[in-house]
Amino acid sequence: MKIIDAPPSGPVPYEREFALKLLTDMLRIRRMEEKSAELYGEGKIRGFLHLYIGEEAVAVGALHALESRDNVVATYREHGHALVRGVTMEAIMAEMYGKQEGCSRGHGGSMHLFDARARLFGGNAIVGGGLPLAVGLALADKMQGVERVTACFFGEGAMAEGAFHESMNLAALWRLPVLFCCENNLYAMGTAIERSESQTDLCAKAASYDVPTLRADGQDIVSVHETTQRAQREVRGGRGPFFAEYRTYRFRAHSMFDAELYRDKREVEEWKTRGPLHTFSARLKAEGKLTEEEFLALDREVGAEVDRAVAFAEGGTWEPVEHLTRGVYTNTETEREGT
């Protein structure tokens, strides 16, 4: 996508308090991840680290349109989703450090953030791997008469996987309450969408399963939020699954190992003009809902939260290596696993 749309603009249809909540959450993700990248450079965080920078409006806008009882299934680029769902920044940071105070006890790391209380079912690092799970979670709710939406996030890369097609078909066939949330950031690692999809109109693709679809500007949190509101209402109404596409862009490399040979730096710079954070804060300022001083104060508060998270992770403890074989099976936290 060489020619991009104009930066998001126009009125923000929210009360100041809610608008600032959205802005704050985007900022929290941004600052937490900037710090994570720094810590990666220092060797504090290892393994894969997939940054969401540039895409924050999607998780924040979409998840604020859902309810706390809803299920969330996410990908390996899920720091933001975890944070918005209420996993503390401390627990996320400790997880990235590999400490046992982490939200997955240091067993998962950056790609596998879990939280039962937040109904966050991972952090799934197999592309497309979360989609069948989401179908099953929705099936369980339907069979138990529980009114709940299961939101399943995945990238456009997952739409080339069989898991996407099988899951769409099954969810539609059985009219299951799944909200399929496609975060289309135009690149599956280094493969541009035109190089991996015969049909690049992803909504058309999803619609072939007799599933209603909507497309949102993923850089515009208002568009994301409104779209998700409509979509989740449809799903909650019992008519079956819904497919939402969020057009977005990853500002940083795929992971910390990516030299970004596959895209033009000018393209990245062009997309940065559509950055979700600065365009939204500019709109709030234009409407008199936010002053520069307030923004700076907010940023300081978020910075303090990041500092606390890092301190928490630094002060965390390593799970004793004697516990290595524990927890492979349920109810065996203290006994040695049989093999």
Place this chain on the structure above:
Amino acid sequence: MGRLSYREGMRQALREALAGDPRVFLMGEDVGRYGGTYAVTKGLLEEFGPERVRDAPLSELAFVGAGIGAALGGMRPIVEVMTVNFSLLALDQIVNNAALYHHMSGGQFSVPLVIRMATGAGRQIAAQHSHSFENWYASIPGIKVLAPGTVEDARDMLAPALADPDTVVIFEHAQLYNMEADVPEARNTDIRSAAVRREGKAVSLITYGGSLPKTLEAATQLAEEGIAAEVVDLRVLRPLDMATVLASVRKCRRAVVVDETWRTGSLAAEIIARIAEEAFYDLDAPPARVCSEEVPIPYAKHLEEAALPQPAKIVAAVKAALGR
């Protein structure tokens, strides 16, 4: 209790599970209207309805994954994958989700799912429908693997599998479905231990599933020649009950493992490695194994028979171990 087939035993267990727990449901290809590819689920649709005996499209990856999701969501699904051959299409969900979620989530989530599948060769249905991959599944930490080899176990192992908080994969050898036996009333059994099916002291024959009847037949033939073979039925392929295996091996001082998976990397290879590690000095002869030959299972009857473990091969392996 009377006479029962392996198929009827399994069906009885499924019926009891459905009747006893509203969270239990069946899902798989042709489990409902068709009555089950091997007729195991016949009649259950009429009894429990299409919500709980759920025909799935030919989407192994999605419906196995949906079983995992439903288990995470509070249900107790029993997913039938028509055969192990097609389970390869669902392997990602089993290996990367079912087996890992408990540990990877720091213990927050469990996947109480039962996956049943037919396995094995012997019916001239050629290479793509004759696989045995129990060894693959048994190598994965996080899941449990069962292989009922008797009618009683076909009936009694499902209940503890369903009660288990983690994913349990049950392999049903397709050649066993018609096997009949006089069985006592259903009883509580465990999914932790192996069972000695025939006592002896000359050689320990270690096997499971579809190879169990063949091994018992070989033991009968050996008895006629004065060789008292002990037959150990593993029953549970993960975790392995090595205590029972090693006790038998130490008593008999000779071991032959019979396993229908391909020889290289077979479950037999693992068992022999453990025998070598833990009972090497108790052995009077090198342990031996009878596995499938390293060829795609052929269609032609004589070739298929030659490719698989057979009683005559087991007898020959025992005699070689005894130096006779």
